[in-house]
Amino acid sequence: MKLPVIQGTIRRRVLANFRVDAEVMQRQLPSRFKPKLHKGYAVAGICLIRLEHVRPRSTPALIGLASENAAHRVAVTFEDADKVREAVFISRRDTNSHLNHLLGGRIFPGEHHQASFSVIETESEIDLKMRSEDARVIVEVTGTIADDLPASSIFSSLAEASSFFETGSTGYSVTHDPGRLDGLELKTKQWTVQPLRISNVYSSHFSDQTKFPTGAAEFDHALIMRNIEHEWHGADDLYV
Helix, strand or coil, X not given: CCCXXXXXXXXXXXXXXXXXXXXXXXXXXXXXXXXXXXXXXXXXXXXXXXXXXXXXXXXXXXXXXXXXXXXXXXXXXXXXXXXXXXXXXXXEEEECCHHHHHHECCCECCXXXXXXXXXXXXXXXEEEEEEECCCCCEEEEEEEECCCCCCCCCCXXXXXXXXXXXXXXXXXXXXXXXXXXXXXXXXXXXXXXXXXXXXXXXXXXXXCCCXXXXXXXXXXXXXXXXXXEEEEEEEEEEEC
């Protein structure tokens, strides 16, 4: 699905990341994908993103829209024209925007479920809760800005974690057609992340033992980025 270039500001983006048993993660993916591994683990998580001033490129920011959004995602690789490409597979998108819900998958890529968000944040702290209207997804994240990743993380440094996620700029989202994924590429004008020290994290998705047996998915770390100018570019649909 192609769309005009959309620009805006990522006012706040939290990546709450889990390390997942690679074989368990593979069972959750379309067969065309393989999990992108780090130290033998798949890396999956929830992207919780507040977008502001979202509008077609070169139009005034004043007319742009704002929304809270969540995407359940996993870093993947796949073969395309004899090359191995990196991407993100998005199994579900949620939003508080009625417009995103109505137009996602139709006018622009990515089918969105309607959800409610509760966000309390300062420069150093965030408390975010999300519940989907269909009651299938609940997410909670509470944390404060930190200097370093947790000692238990599979990433040895912030730079290592930042590099891992920066290369996965193209996302492929599920659609009502089980054989087709919507493609969308995120281009940022800068890429700066900070660690979050998490005091509470919950995901109904990663807590679902029918998908992730006990010990198969464990919280690893969280990152936050703020005030990033960005563009969304349509990518070719992917058939799986």
